[in-house]
Amino acid sequence: MTSKQLVYEEIKQRTLENNIEENEIFTANDLATSLNLSRNTVSQYLNEGLKDESIVKVNSRPVYFFDKSALIKKWNVRFIGNEFASFDVLKAQKEHDFDQLIGYNGSLSSIVEQCKAAMCYPDNGLPIMIYGPTGTGKTLLANTMYDYALHQGVIESNSRFVSVNCSEYANNPELLTSNLFGHVKGAYTSAEEDQDGLISLANGGVLFLDEVHCLKAECQEKLFQFMDKGIYHKVGDNDKWYKSKCRLIFATTENPQDALLKTLLRRIPITVSVPSLKDRPLLEKRELIYRLLEQEESKLGKDMYISNLAYSTFLDYEFKGNIGELKNTIKATCAKGLLNQSSDILQIHLLDLPSYFFETIKSMQLKTHSRDNETLFSIHDLKGELKPVIPLLQFYAKLLDAFEGEEDFSKVVDQSKVLIQNFIDYLFFKQKYTLGTTNEVYLLKIVDKIYSIVMNKYAFVVPNSKIKMYSKLFMEYGKDITDTKIWIASNYDSIMAFSTQVRRQFPRAYSIAQEIIENIALNLDIQMDEFMQVVITLTVANDDKIEHNGTVGLILCHGYSTASSIADTVNHILNQHVFDGMDMEVQISIDKMCLMVDDYLRRKAPVKELMLLVDMGSLEDIYERINPLSDCNIGIINNVSTASALEVGNLMKQHMHARQIIKTIKENYEMSYQFIESKQKNEAILTVCATGFGSAKKIGELLKNSLPKSIPLEIIPYDYQSLVTHGIEDNVFSEYDVKMLIGTLDPKVPGVKYMPMENIVTNDEVHYLHELIGKYLSDDELRMFNENIAKNFTLDNIVNHLTILNPQKVMEDVEEIVSELEKLFKCSLDITTKVGVYVHLSCLIERLILRQGIAESEGMEDFAKKYPDLIESIKDIFSGVEYRYSVEIPIPEIRYLLNYFNFDE
Missing domain, CATH: 3.40.50 (Rossmann fold)
Incomplete structure (x- = not known):
């Protein structure tokens, strides 16, 4: 073990085994003495660890060092940075603020980051607007921002959180103005003495204005001076300026753009939209139900059990009032359950739920329902489902398991591509993300631009719909960079081995991925790790792939994501990649479109057949321009829709050729089409x-x-x-x-x-x-x-090659049959025909053994009725073979055999 490793191991042990306090055992000097190393050497190693974020440093006197992974394990917290001004700031990491919020690393992650930024911005933070429906947790979020500011040391420990609900003053704006800014004696009739306002009380802390849309315009205007300069007048005193330094949080259930003055909105640089409960992941709803039930269990002092039907109903019900309604419903349900029970256990059954729940349950279910058939389980059994996990690291772990568990790298690649697609599907569909926030829209635009540059440089196509999915992947990556780096460090060797294999297998895709990552770092300030480069490489290899069976499908449509959306939908329904989609500008010329097709064919070469589906334009023009390019058969169909693309894709999946597809479409659809036959065959x-x-x-x-x-x-x-x-x-x-x-x-x-x-x-x-x-x-x-x-x-070799039978034995059987057939038809076959009959009969015997006889052909019943004696005679000739091989020669085989004897029906 090197001296550097000894230092890291020692500080890790000390961090795990001792209280985290101002103790000299955490100093570089004590470590140097214990390990018999120079103090400068130990300090150098510890500061190197600080740079790679494995060491935590407290800049007090003396300076203290701790192992970061040991602190994370000991305190079970997520760190923000790894260098702290004092022990108090370090210990604030132990305090729970945003990580108490359900969804802080899920649907609320981007909101949490913006809230942190609003609180920490120098010198007095930034005003922030929280917008969301009733009951979504806007007040809780505001309180959490205050806790976070305390723990981060950006406000003093004695600072206040002052909250005012503006809706209470909707009909008395003067009173609200007085309460906010304060007043002097005599300002109005009942003003008998000077009084400070809420802005003054919140000095150094946080002022939370809830339901701010209820503020009258004149009251909003009075805030401008304070928001701009931190000064204000008390009511009744326009001569004297008062000062206050407080962080402002606004909240509203109304669209801010419609409900507030534009001049006020310009002074609020950050707006976050809190999602409704129905728009949040099911996992978060489960965790909310569990936490609220747990709180009621603690308050009531009873062990709580819930039936599977009641729990399922909670999960399925759409709470219009969001988390607030969910919380009240659980309280009401527990109260009703208490009325019906007297033991130390509180059981929650379906019928304990509020009556309006039953409007969503089918009457048949209620008629057949009884309490006895509900399976009960402890609410703590739900906790196993709610263990906090980071989806990205779960995905990484599955990729690494695939690599380490399979020797055949081609199979690793196949498994990895499936895992990547499943993870992207999870991000895009399961989490119900919408491109609503400014950050998401901005990120999509930047990623779209980056991919456009790289696609032009390397001449490959990624549909717009996929770029949208990849932007989700990058957004997910940005949520948990610290945890991801820790995981990467602990699995570094395996990851680098995986990366080396991928780079060797896909050198072009690896270079493209590297360029994408460099552009993302430059434009979005997201520094991606080595494993994400592997992931992007495999997505590029998948998008840039040229593997096909010689037949490809291409959809060309005008507009953003139109062609790629149709292609993705059809491919998903058919469960096979049949079409590529190419989205075109609305004003694109026919010539440019045909050049795009030509480029596509060159990248996909060799292509034997192309099915080209276009949305609009002159089919004749397309036909004339593409015709000179066609070194393959091209079927062109105009006015494409998802339905017609699905029909064509289904025919392609059945390996039908372009000419036949055009013929089928012509018979079944009123569509315009063309077929260009390949010049080269x-x-x-x-x-x-x-x-x-x-x-x-x-x-x-x-x-x-x-x-x-x-x-x-x-x-x-x-x-x-x-x-x-x-x-x-x-x-x-x-x-x-x-x-x-x-x-x-x-x-x-x-x-x-x-x-x-x-x-x-x-x-x-x-x-x-x-x-x-x-x-x-x-x-x-x-x-x-x-x-x-x-x-x-040779005859023996052909029989040996074409059948699984013993050639010597089967040739004896065949020779006997042919001899008897010649007698039956009173003819002598020439040598060439006889060889053909020998081969046919050898294959026939094998097929009968394998139960693979030929299908009945037209006119079989008439043949059987017309020649019963002949059929019986041939069956007699085959009786020895039928007995030896336990088979029976069917009539279609007899009819087919007669072709060799020039038998005319």
């Missing part, structure tokens, strides 16, 4: 098998394995039945330049060469394959391809 060979897609895939693997190297010709397993149904109109032909079909049965697609797989086995028509593949291979490579074909496409 990759050449392809399709492998097909009438017995199933799995077999087509295995044929494709045999063909790919025969190639000596990778070539730009794609080999694609494809659905046989789709080709039979759609022919040349199938989507695959708009996506690829299909040169050949290879399989076990010809789907008869006009204009496309078909090569039976048996022809490869027998070396017939292989020259067609050579012509197609030869242009990609040298002579030596083509020779190697021929050798691989001869080796891979």
Whole structure:
């Protein structure tokens, strides 16, 4: 252990084990003597700890030092700073003020910060207006501001908190003026002696003017001089000036802009809006209910139990009078419960609630309700749900757990992206934040500007709706910077390991995130930690991602957040990222819009198909401008809405191609549209098998394995039945330049060469394959391809590759069946056809074992009625196989097999 670590460990032990007081054991001199180090060295280490905020310093004589984490643990408080002028100021940290408020680190956090600023601003604070509905806690907030000012030492301990409710003087403004400013003897009839006003009594302390909207205009005007210069006249004495230095807090239930003089409002630089109870998080409502029940339990001296139904009703009920009404309701409920009970336990049931509650409960519930079926639990059981937590640190901990609990980093990234999205959803929806306060609106504008600059520089797109979400993330981060730094320090090594991995995996996104963080520090004075850079990197990587299956969707709309909102809604409903949204200026030109599409395609390349949904404008103009850009198929649909985007997105999710989507939309919607076919198509060979897609895939693997190297010709397993149904109109032909079909049965697609797989086995028509593949291979490579074909496409190897069965045994069974079928139809199959039948029957037996028979086709009943004897004969031929493998050959398979024998129905 280094000498520096010894000093830190020693001061931590002393802080934990001793009373926090003016004791020499907390001095640098005593530490140096105990550890046998020089005093200068110890002082240097302690001051370094002061800079990184791990040490607390009291600037008295002598100077005292404490370990900050030990103080936090010992006192269970949150520190504001770590350097204090005296022990009294340090000990004020123990005093509870704002952290007593439910929601101080939640829905009230930004309000609390502004209240602190108003109290601490030199020299006499700043006037502050508290605006909110009745019962939201405006008076409590004002009292807490006074307590905070006392604890911070910005007002003297003997300073007063003077409160006046202006509504009591609504009809007598002269009396209010007299009470506020004081009067001299003879100022009016009953003024028999000089009297100081409330402003004088509040000198050095806090004056709280509640319901300030009830102040008459002339009374508001009398405040101007005092607010500007701290001087005023008493009523009846306009010659003498009086002075007072008090901090002013105003409160109102009316909109200040409508209820107060603009000249007064200009003198109140801070206005905070206290949210109503329904707009606060459910967790805070639970904590309020628990605290009020706990207060009643203490006052009544009875252990309190509440039924699950009563508690749920409290949670669900909307209290119009907010916290004030909730408090009165709980008092009334407890009082009613006392009337019905005489034991030392107070039970609160549903029927103890005020009668107006039952208007919100269905009559059927009340008819079937009885006290006996209500489960009771102690109110203290609620406390487990209310343990104060910092959501950001919970989120950080989950991210770190994902990193440390998974070796595969790609899975860590996937899990992290889900956690990030869940946390942002929590901030955006669960906490019911609204962009109402000046701070929130300002922050959004700055973040929007920062992202715009970075997006232009790095050529990527983040929808406006996401920028709004990210601003919530940054706002949340700003609430608990001190606690976050402590957590970061205690998990530093793991965080840096995570950060290193992310930087290696996403170097571009990491650079973008770094630039975003630097801009936020510069413009918002929020210094973000290393872990937040990891979070931002992953959000950038997600927004900047280019991973897709070749088909992308883009929505273009005019206006702020229109396109991105439609895209987000559709993606959320479909539970899949289908669309990107690009928001455009209202006056944007068609040319510029098309350039944006071109840039989008370049960033997403390679793109095979684009579904482009636009909100308005000339579709013909868009078509003409985009047409020259189209190296992919583009389906354009005009007059997009959420409903039409959802329909298109659903078709895309089903892997339908652009041409078919346009056709479907044309049949079902009255919308304008265009289809631009790609100028460039990759050449392809399709492998097909009438017995199933799995077999087509295995044929494709045999063909790919025969190639000596990778070539730009794609080999694609494809659905046989789709080709039979759609022919040349199938989507695959708009996506690829299909040169050949290879399989076990010809789907008869006009204009496309078909090569039976048996022809490869027998070396017939292989020259067609050579012509197609030869242009990609040298002579030596083509020779190697021929050798691989001869080796891979033997009958035994095909059967072995296409089935899970023992090839030797199955070939014996197939040979016997083919021989009997030749006798039945009195024919002899040529070698090429016989190879095809061998392959087909091998696959057929496997499919029957796996219960994967082909579906019945049209006319099956007529076939069965028309040829019962033939069907029975073929079943007899298959009886040995049916017995050995415990299968039964169905009629559709029999009908299909007859194709090899030129059977004409």
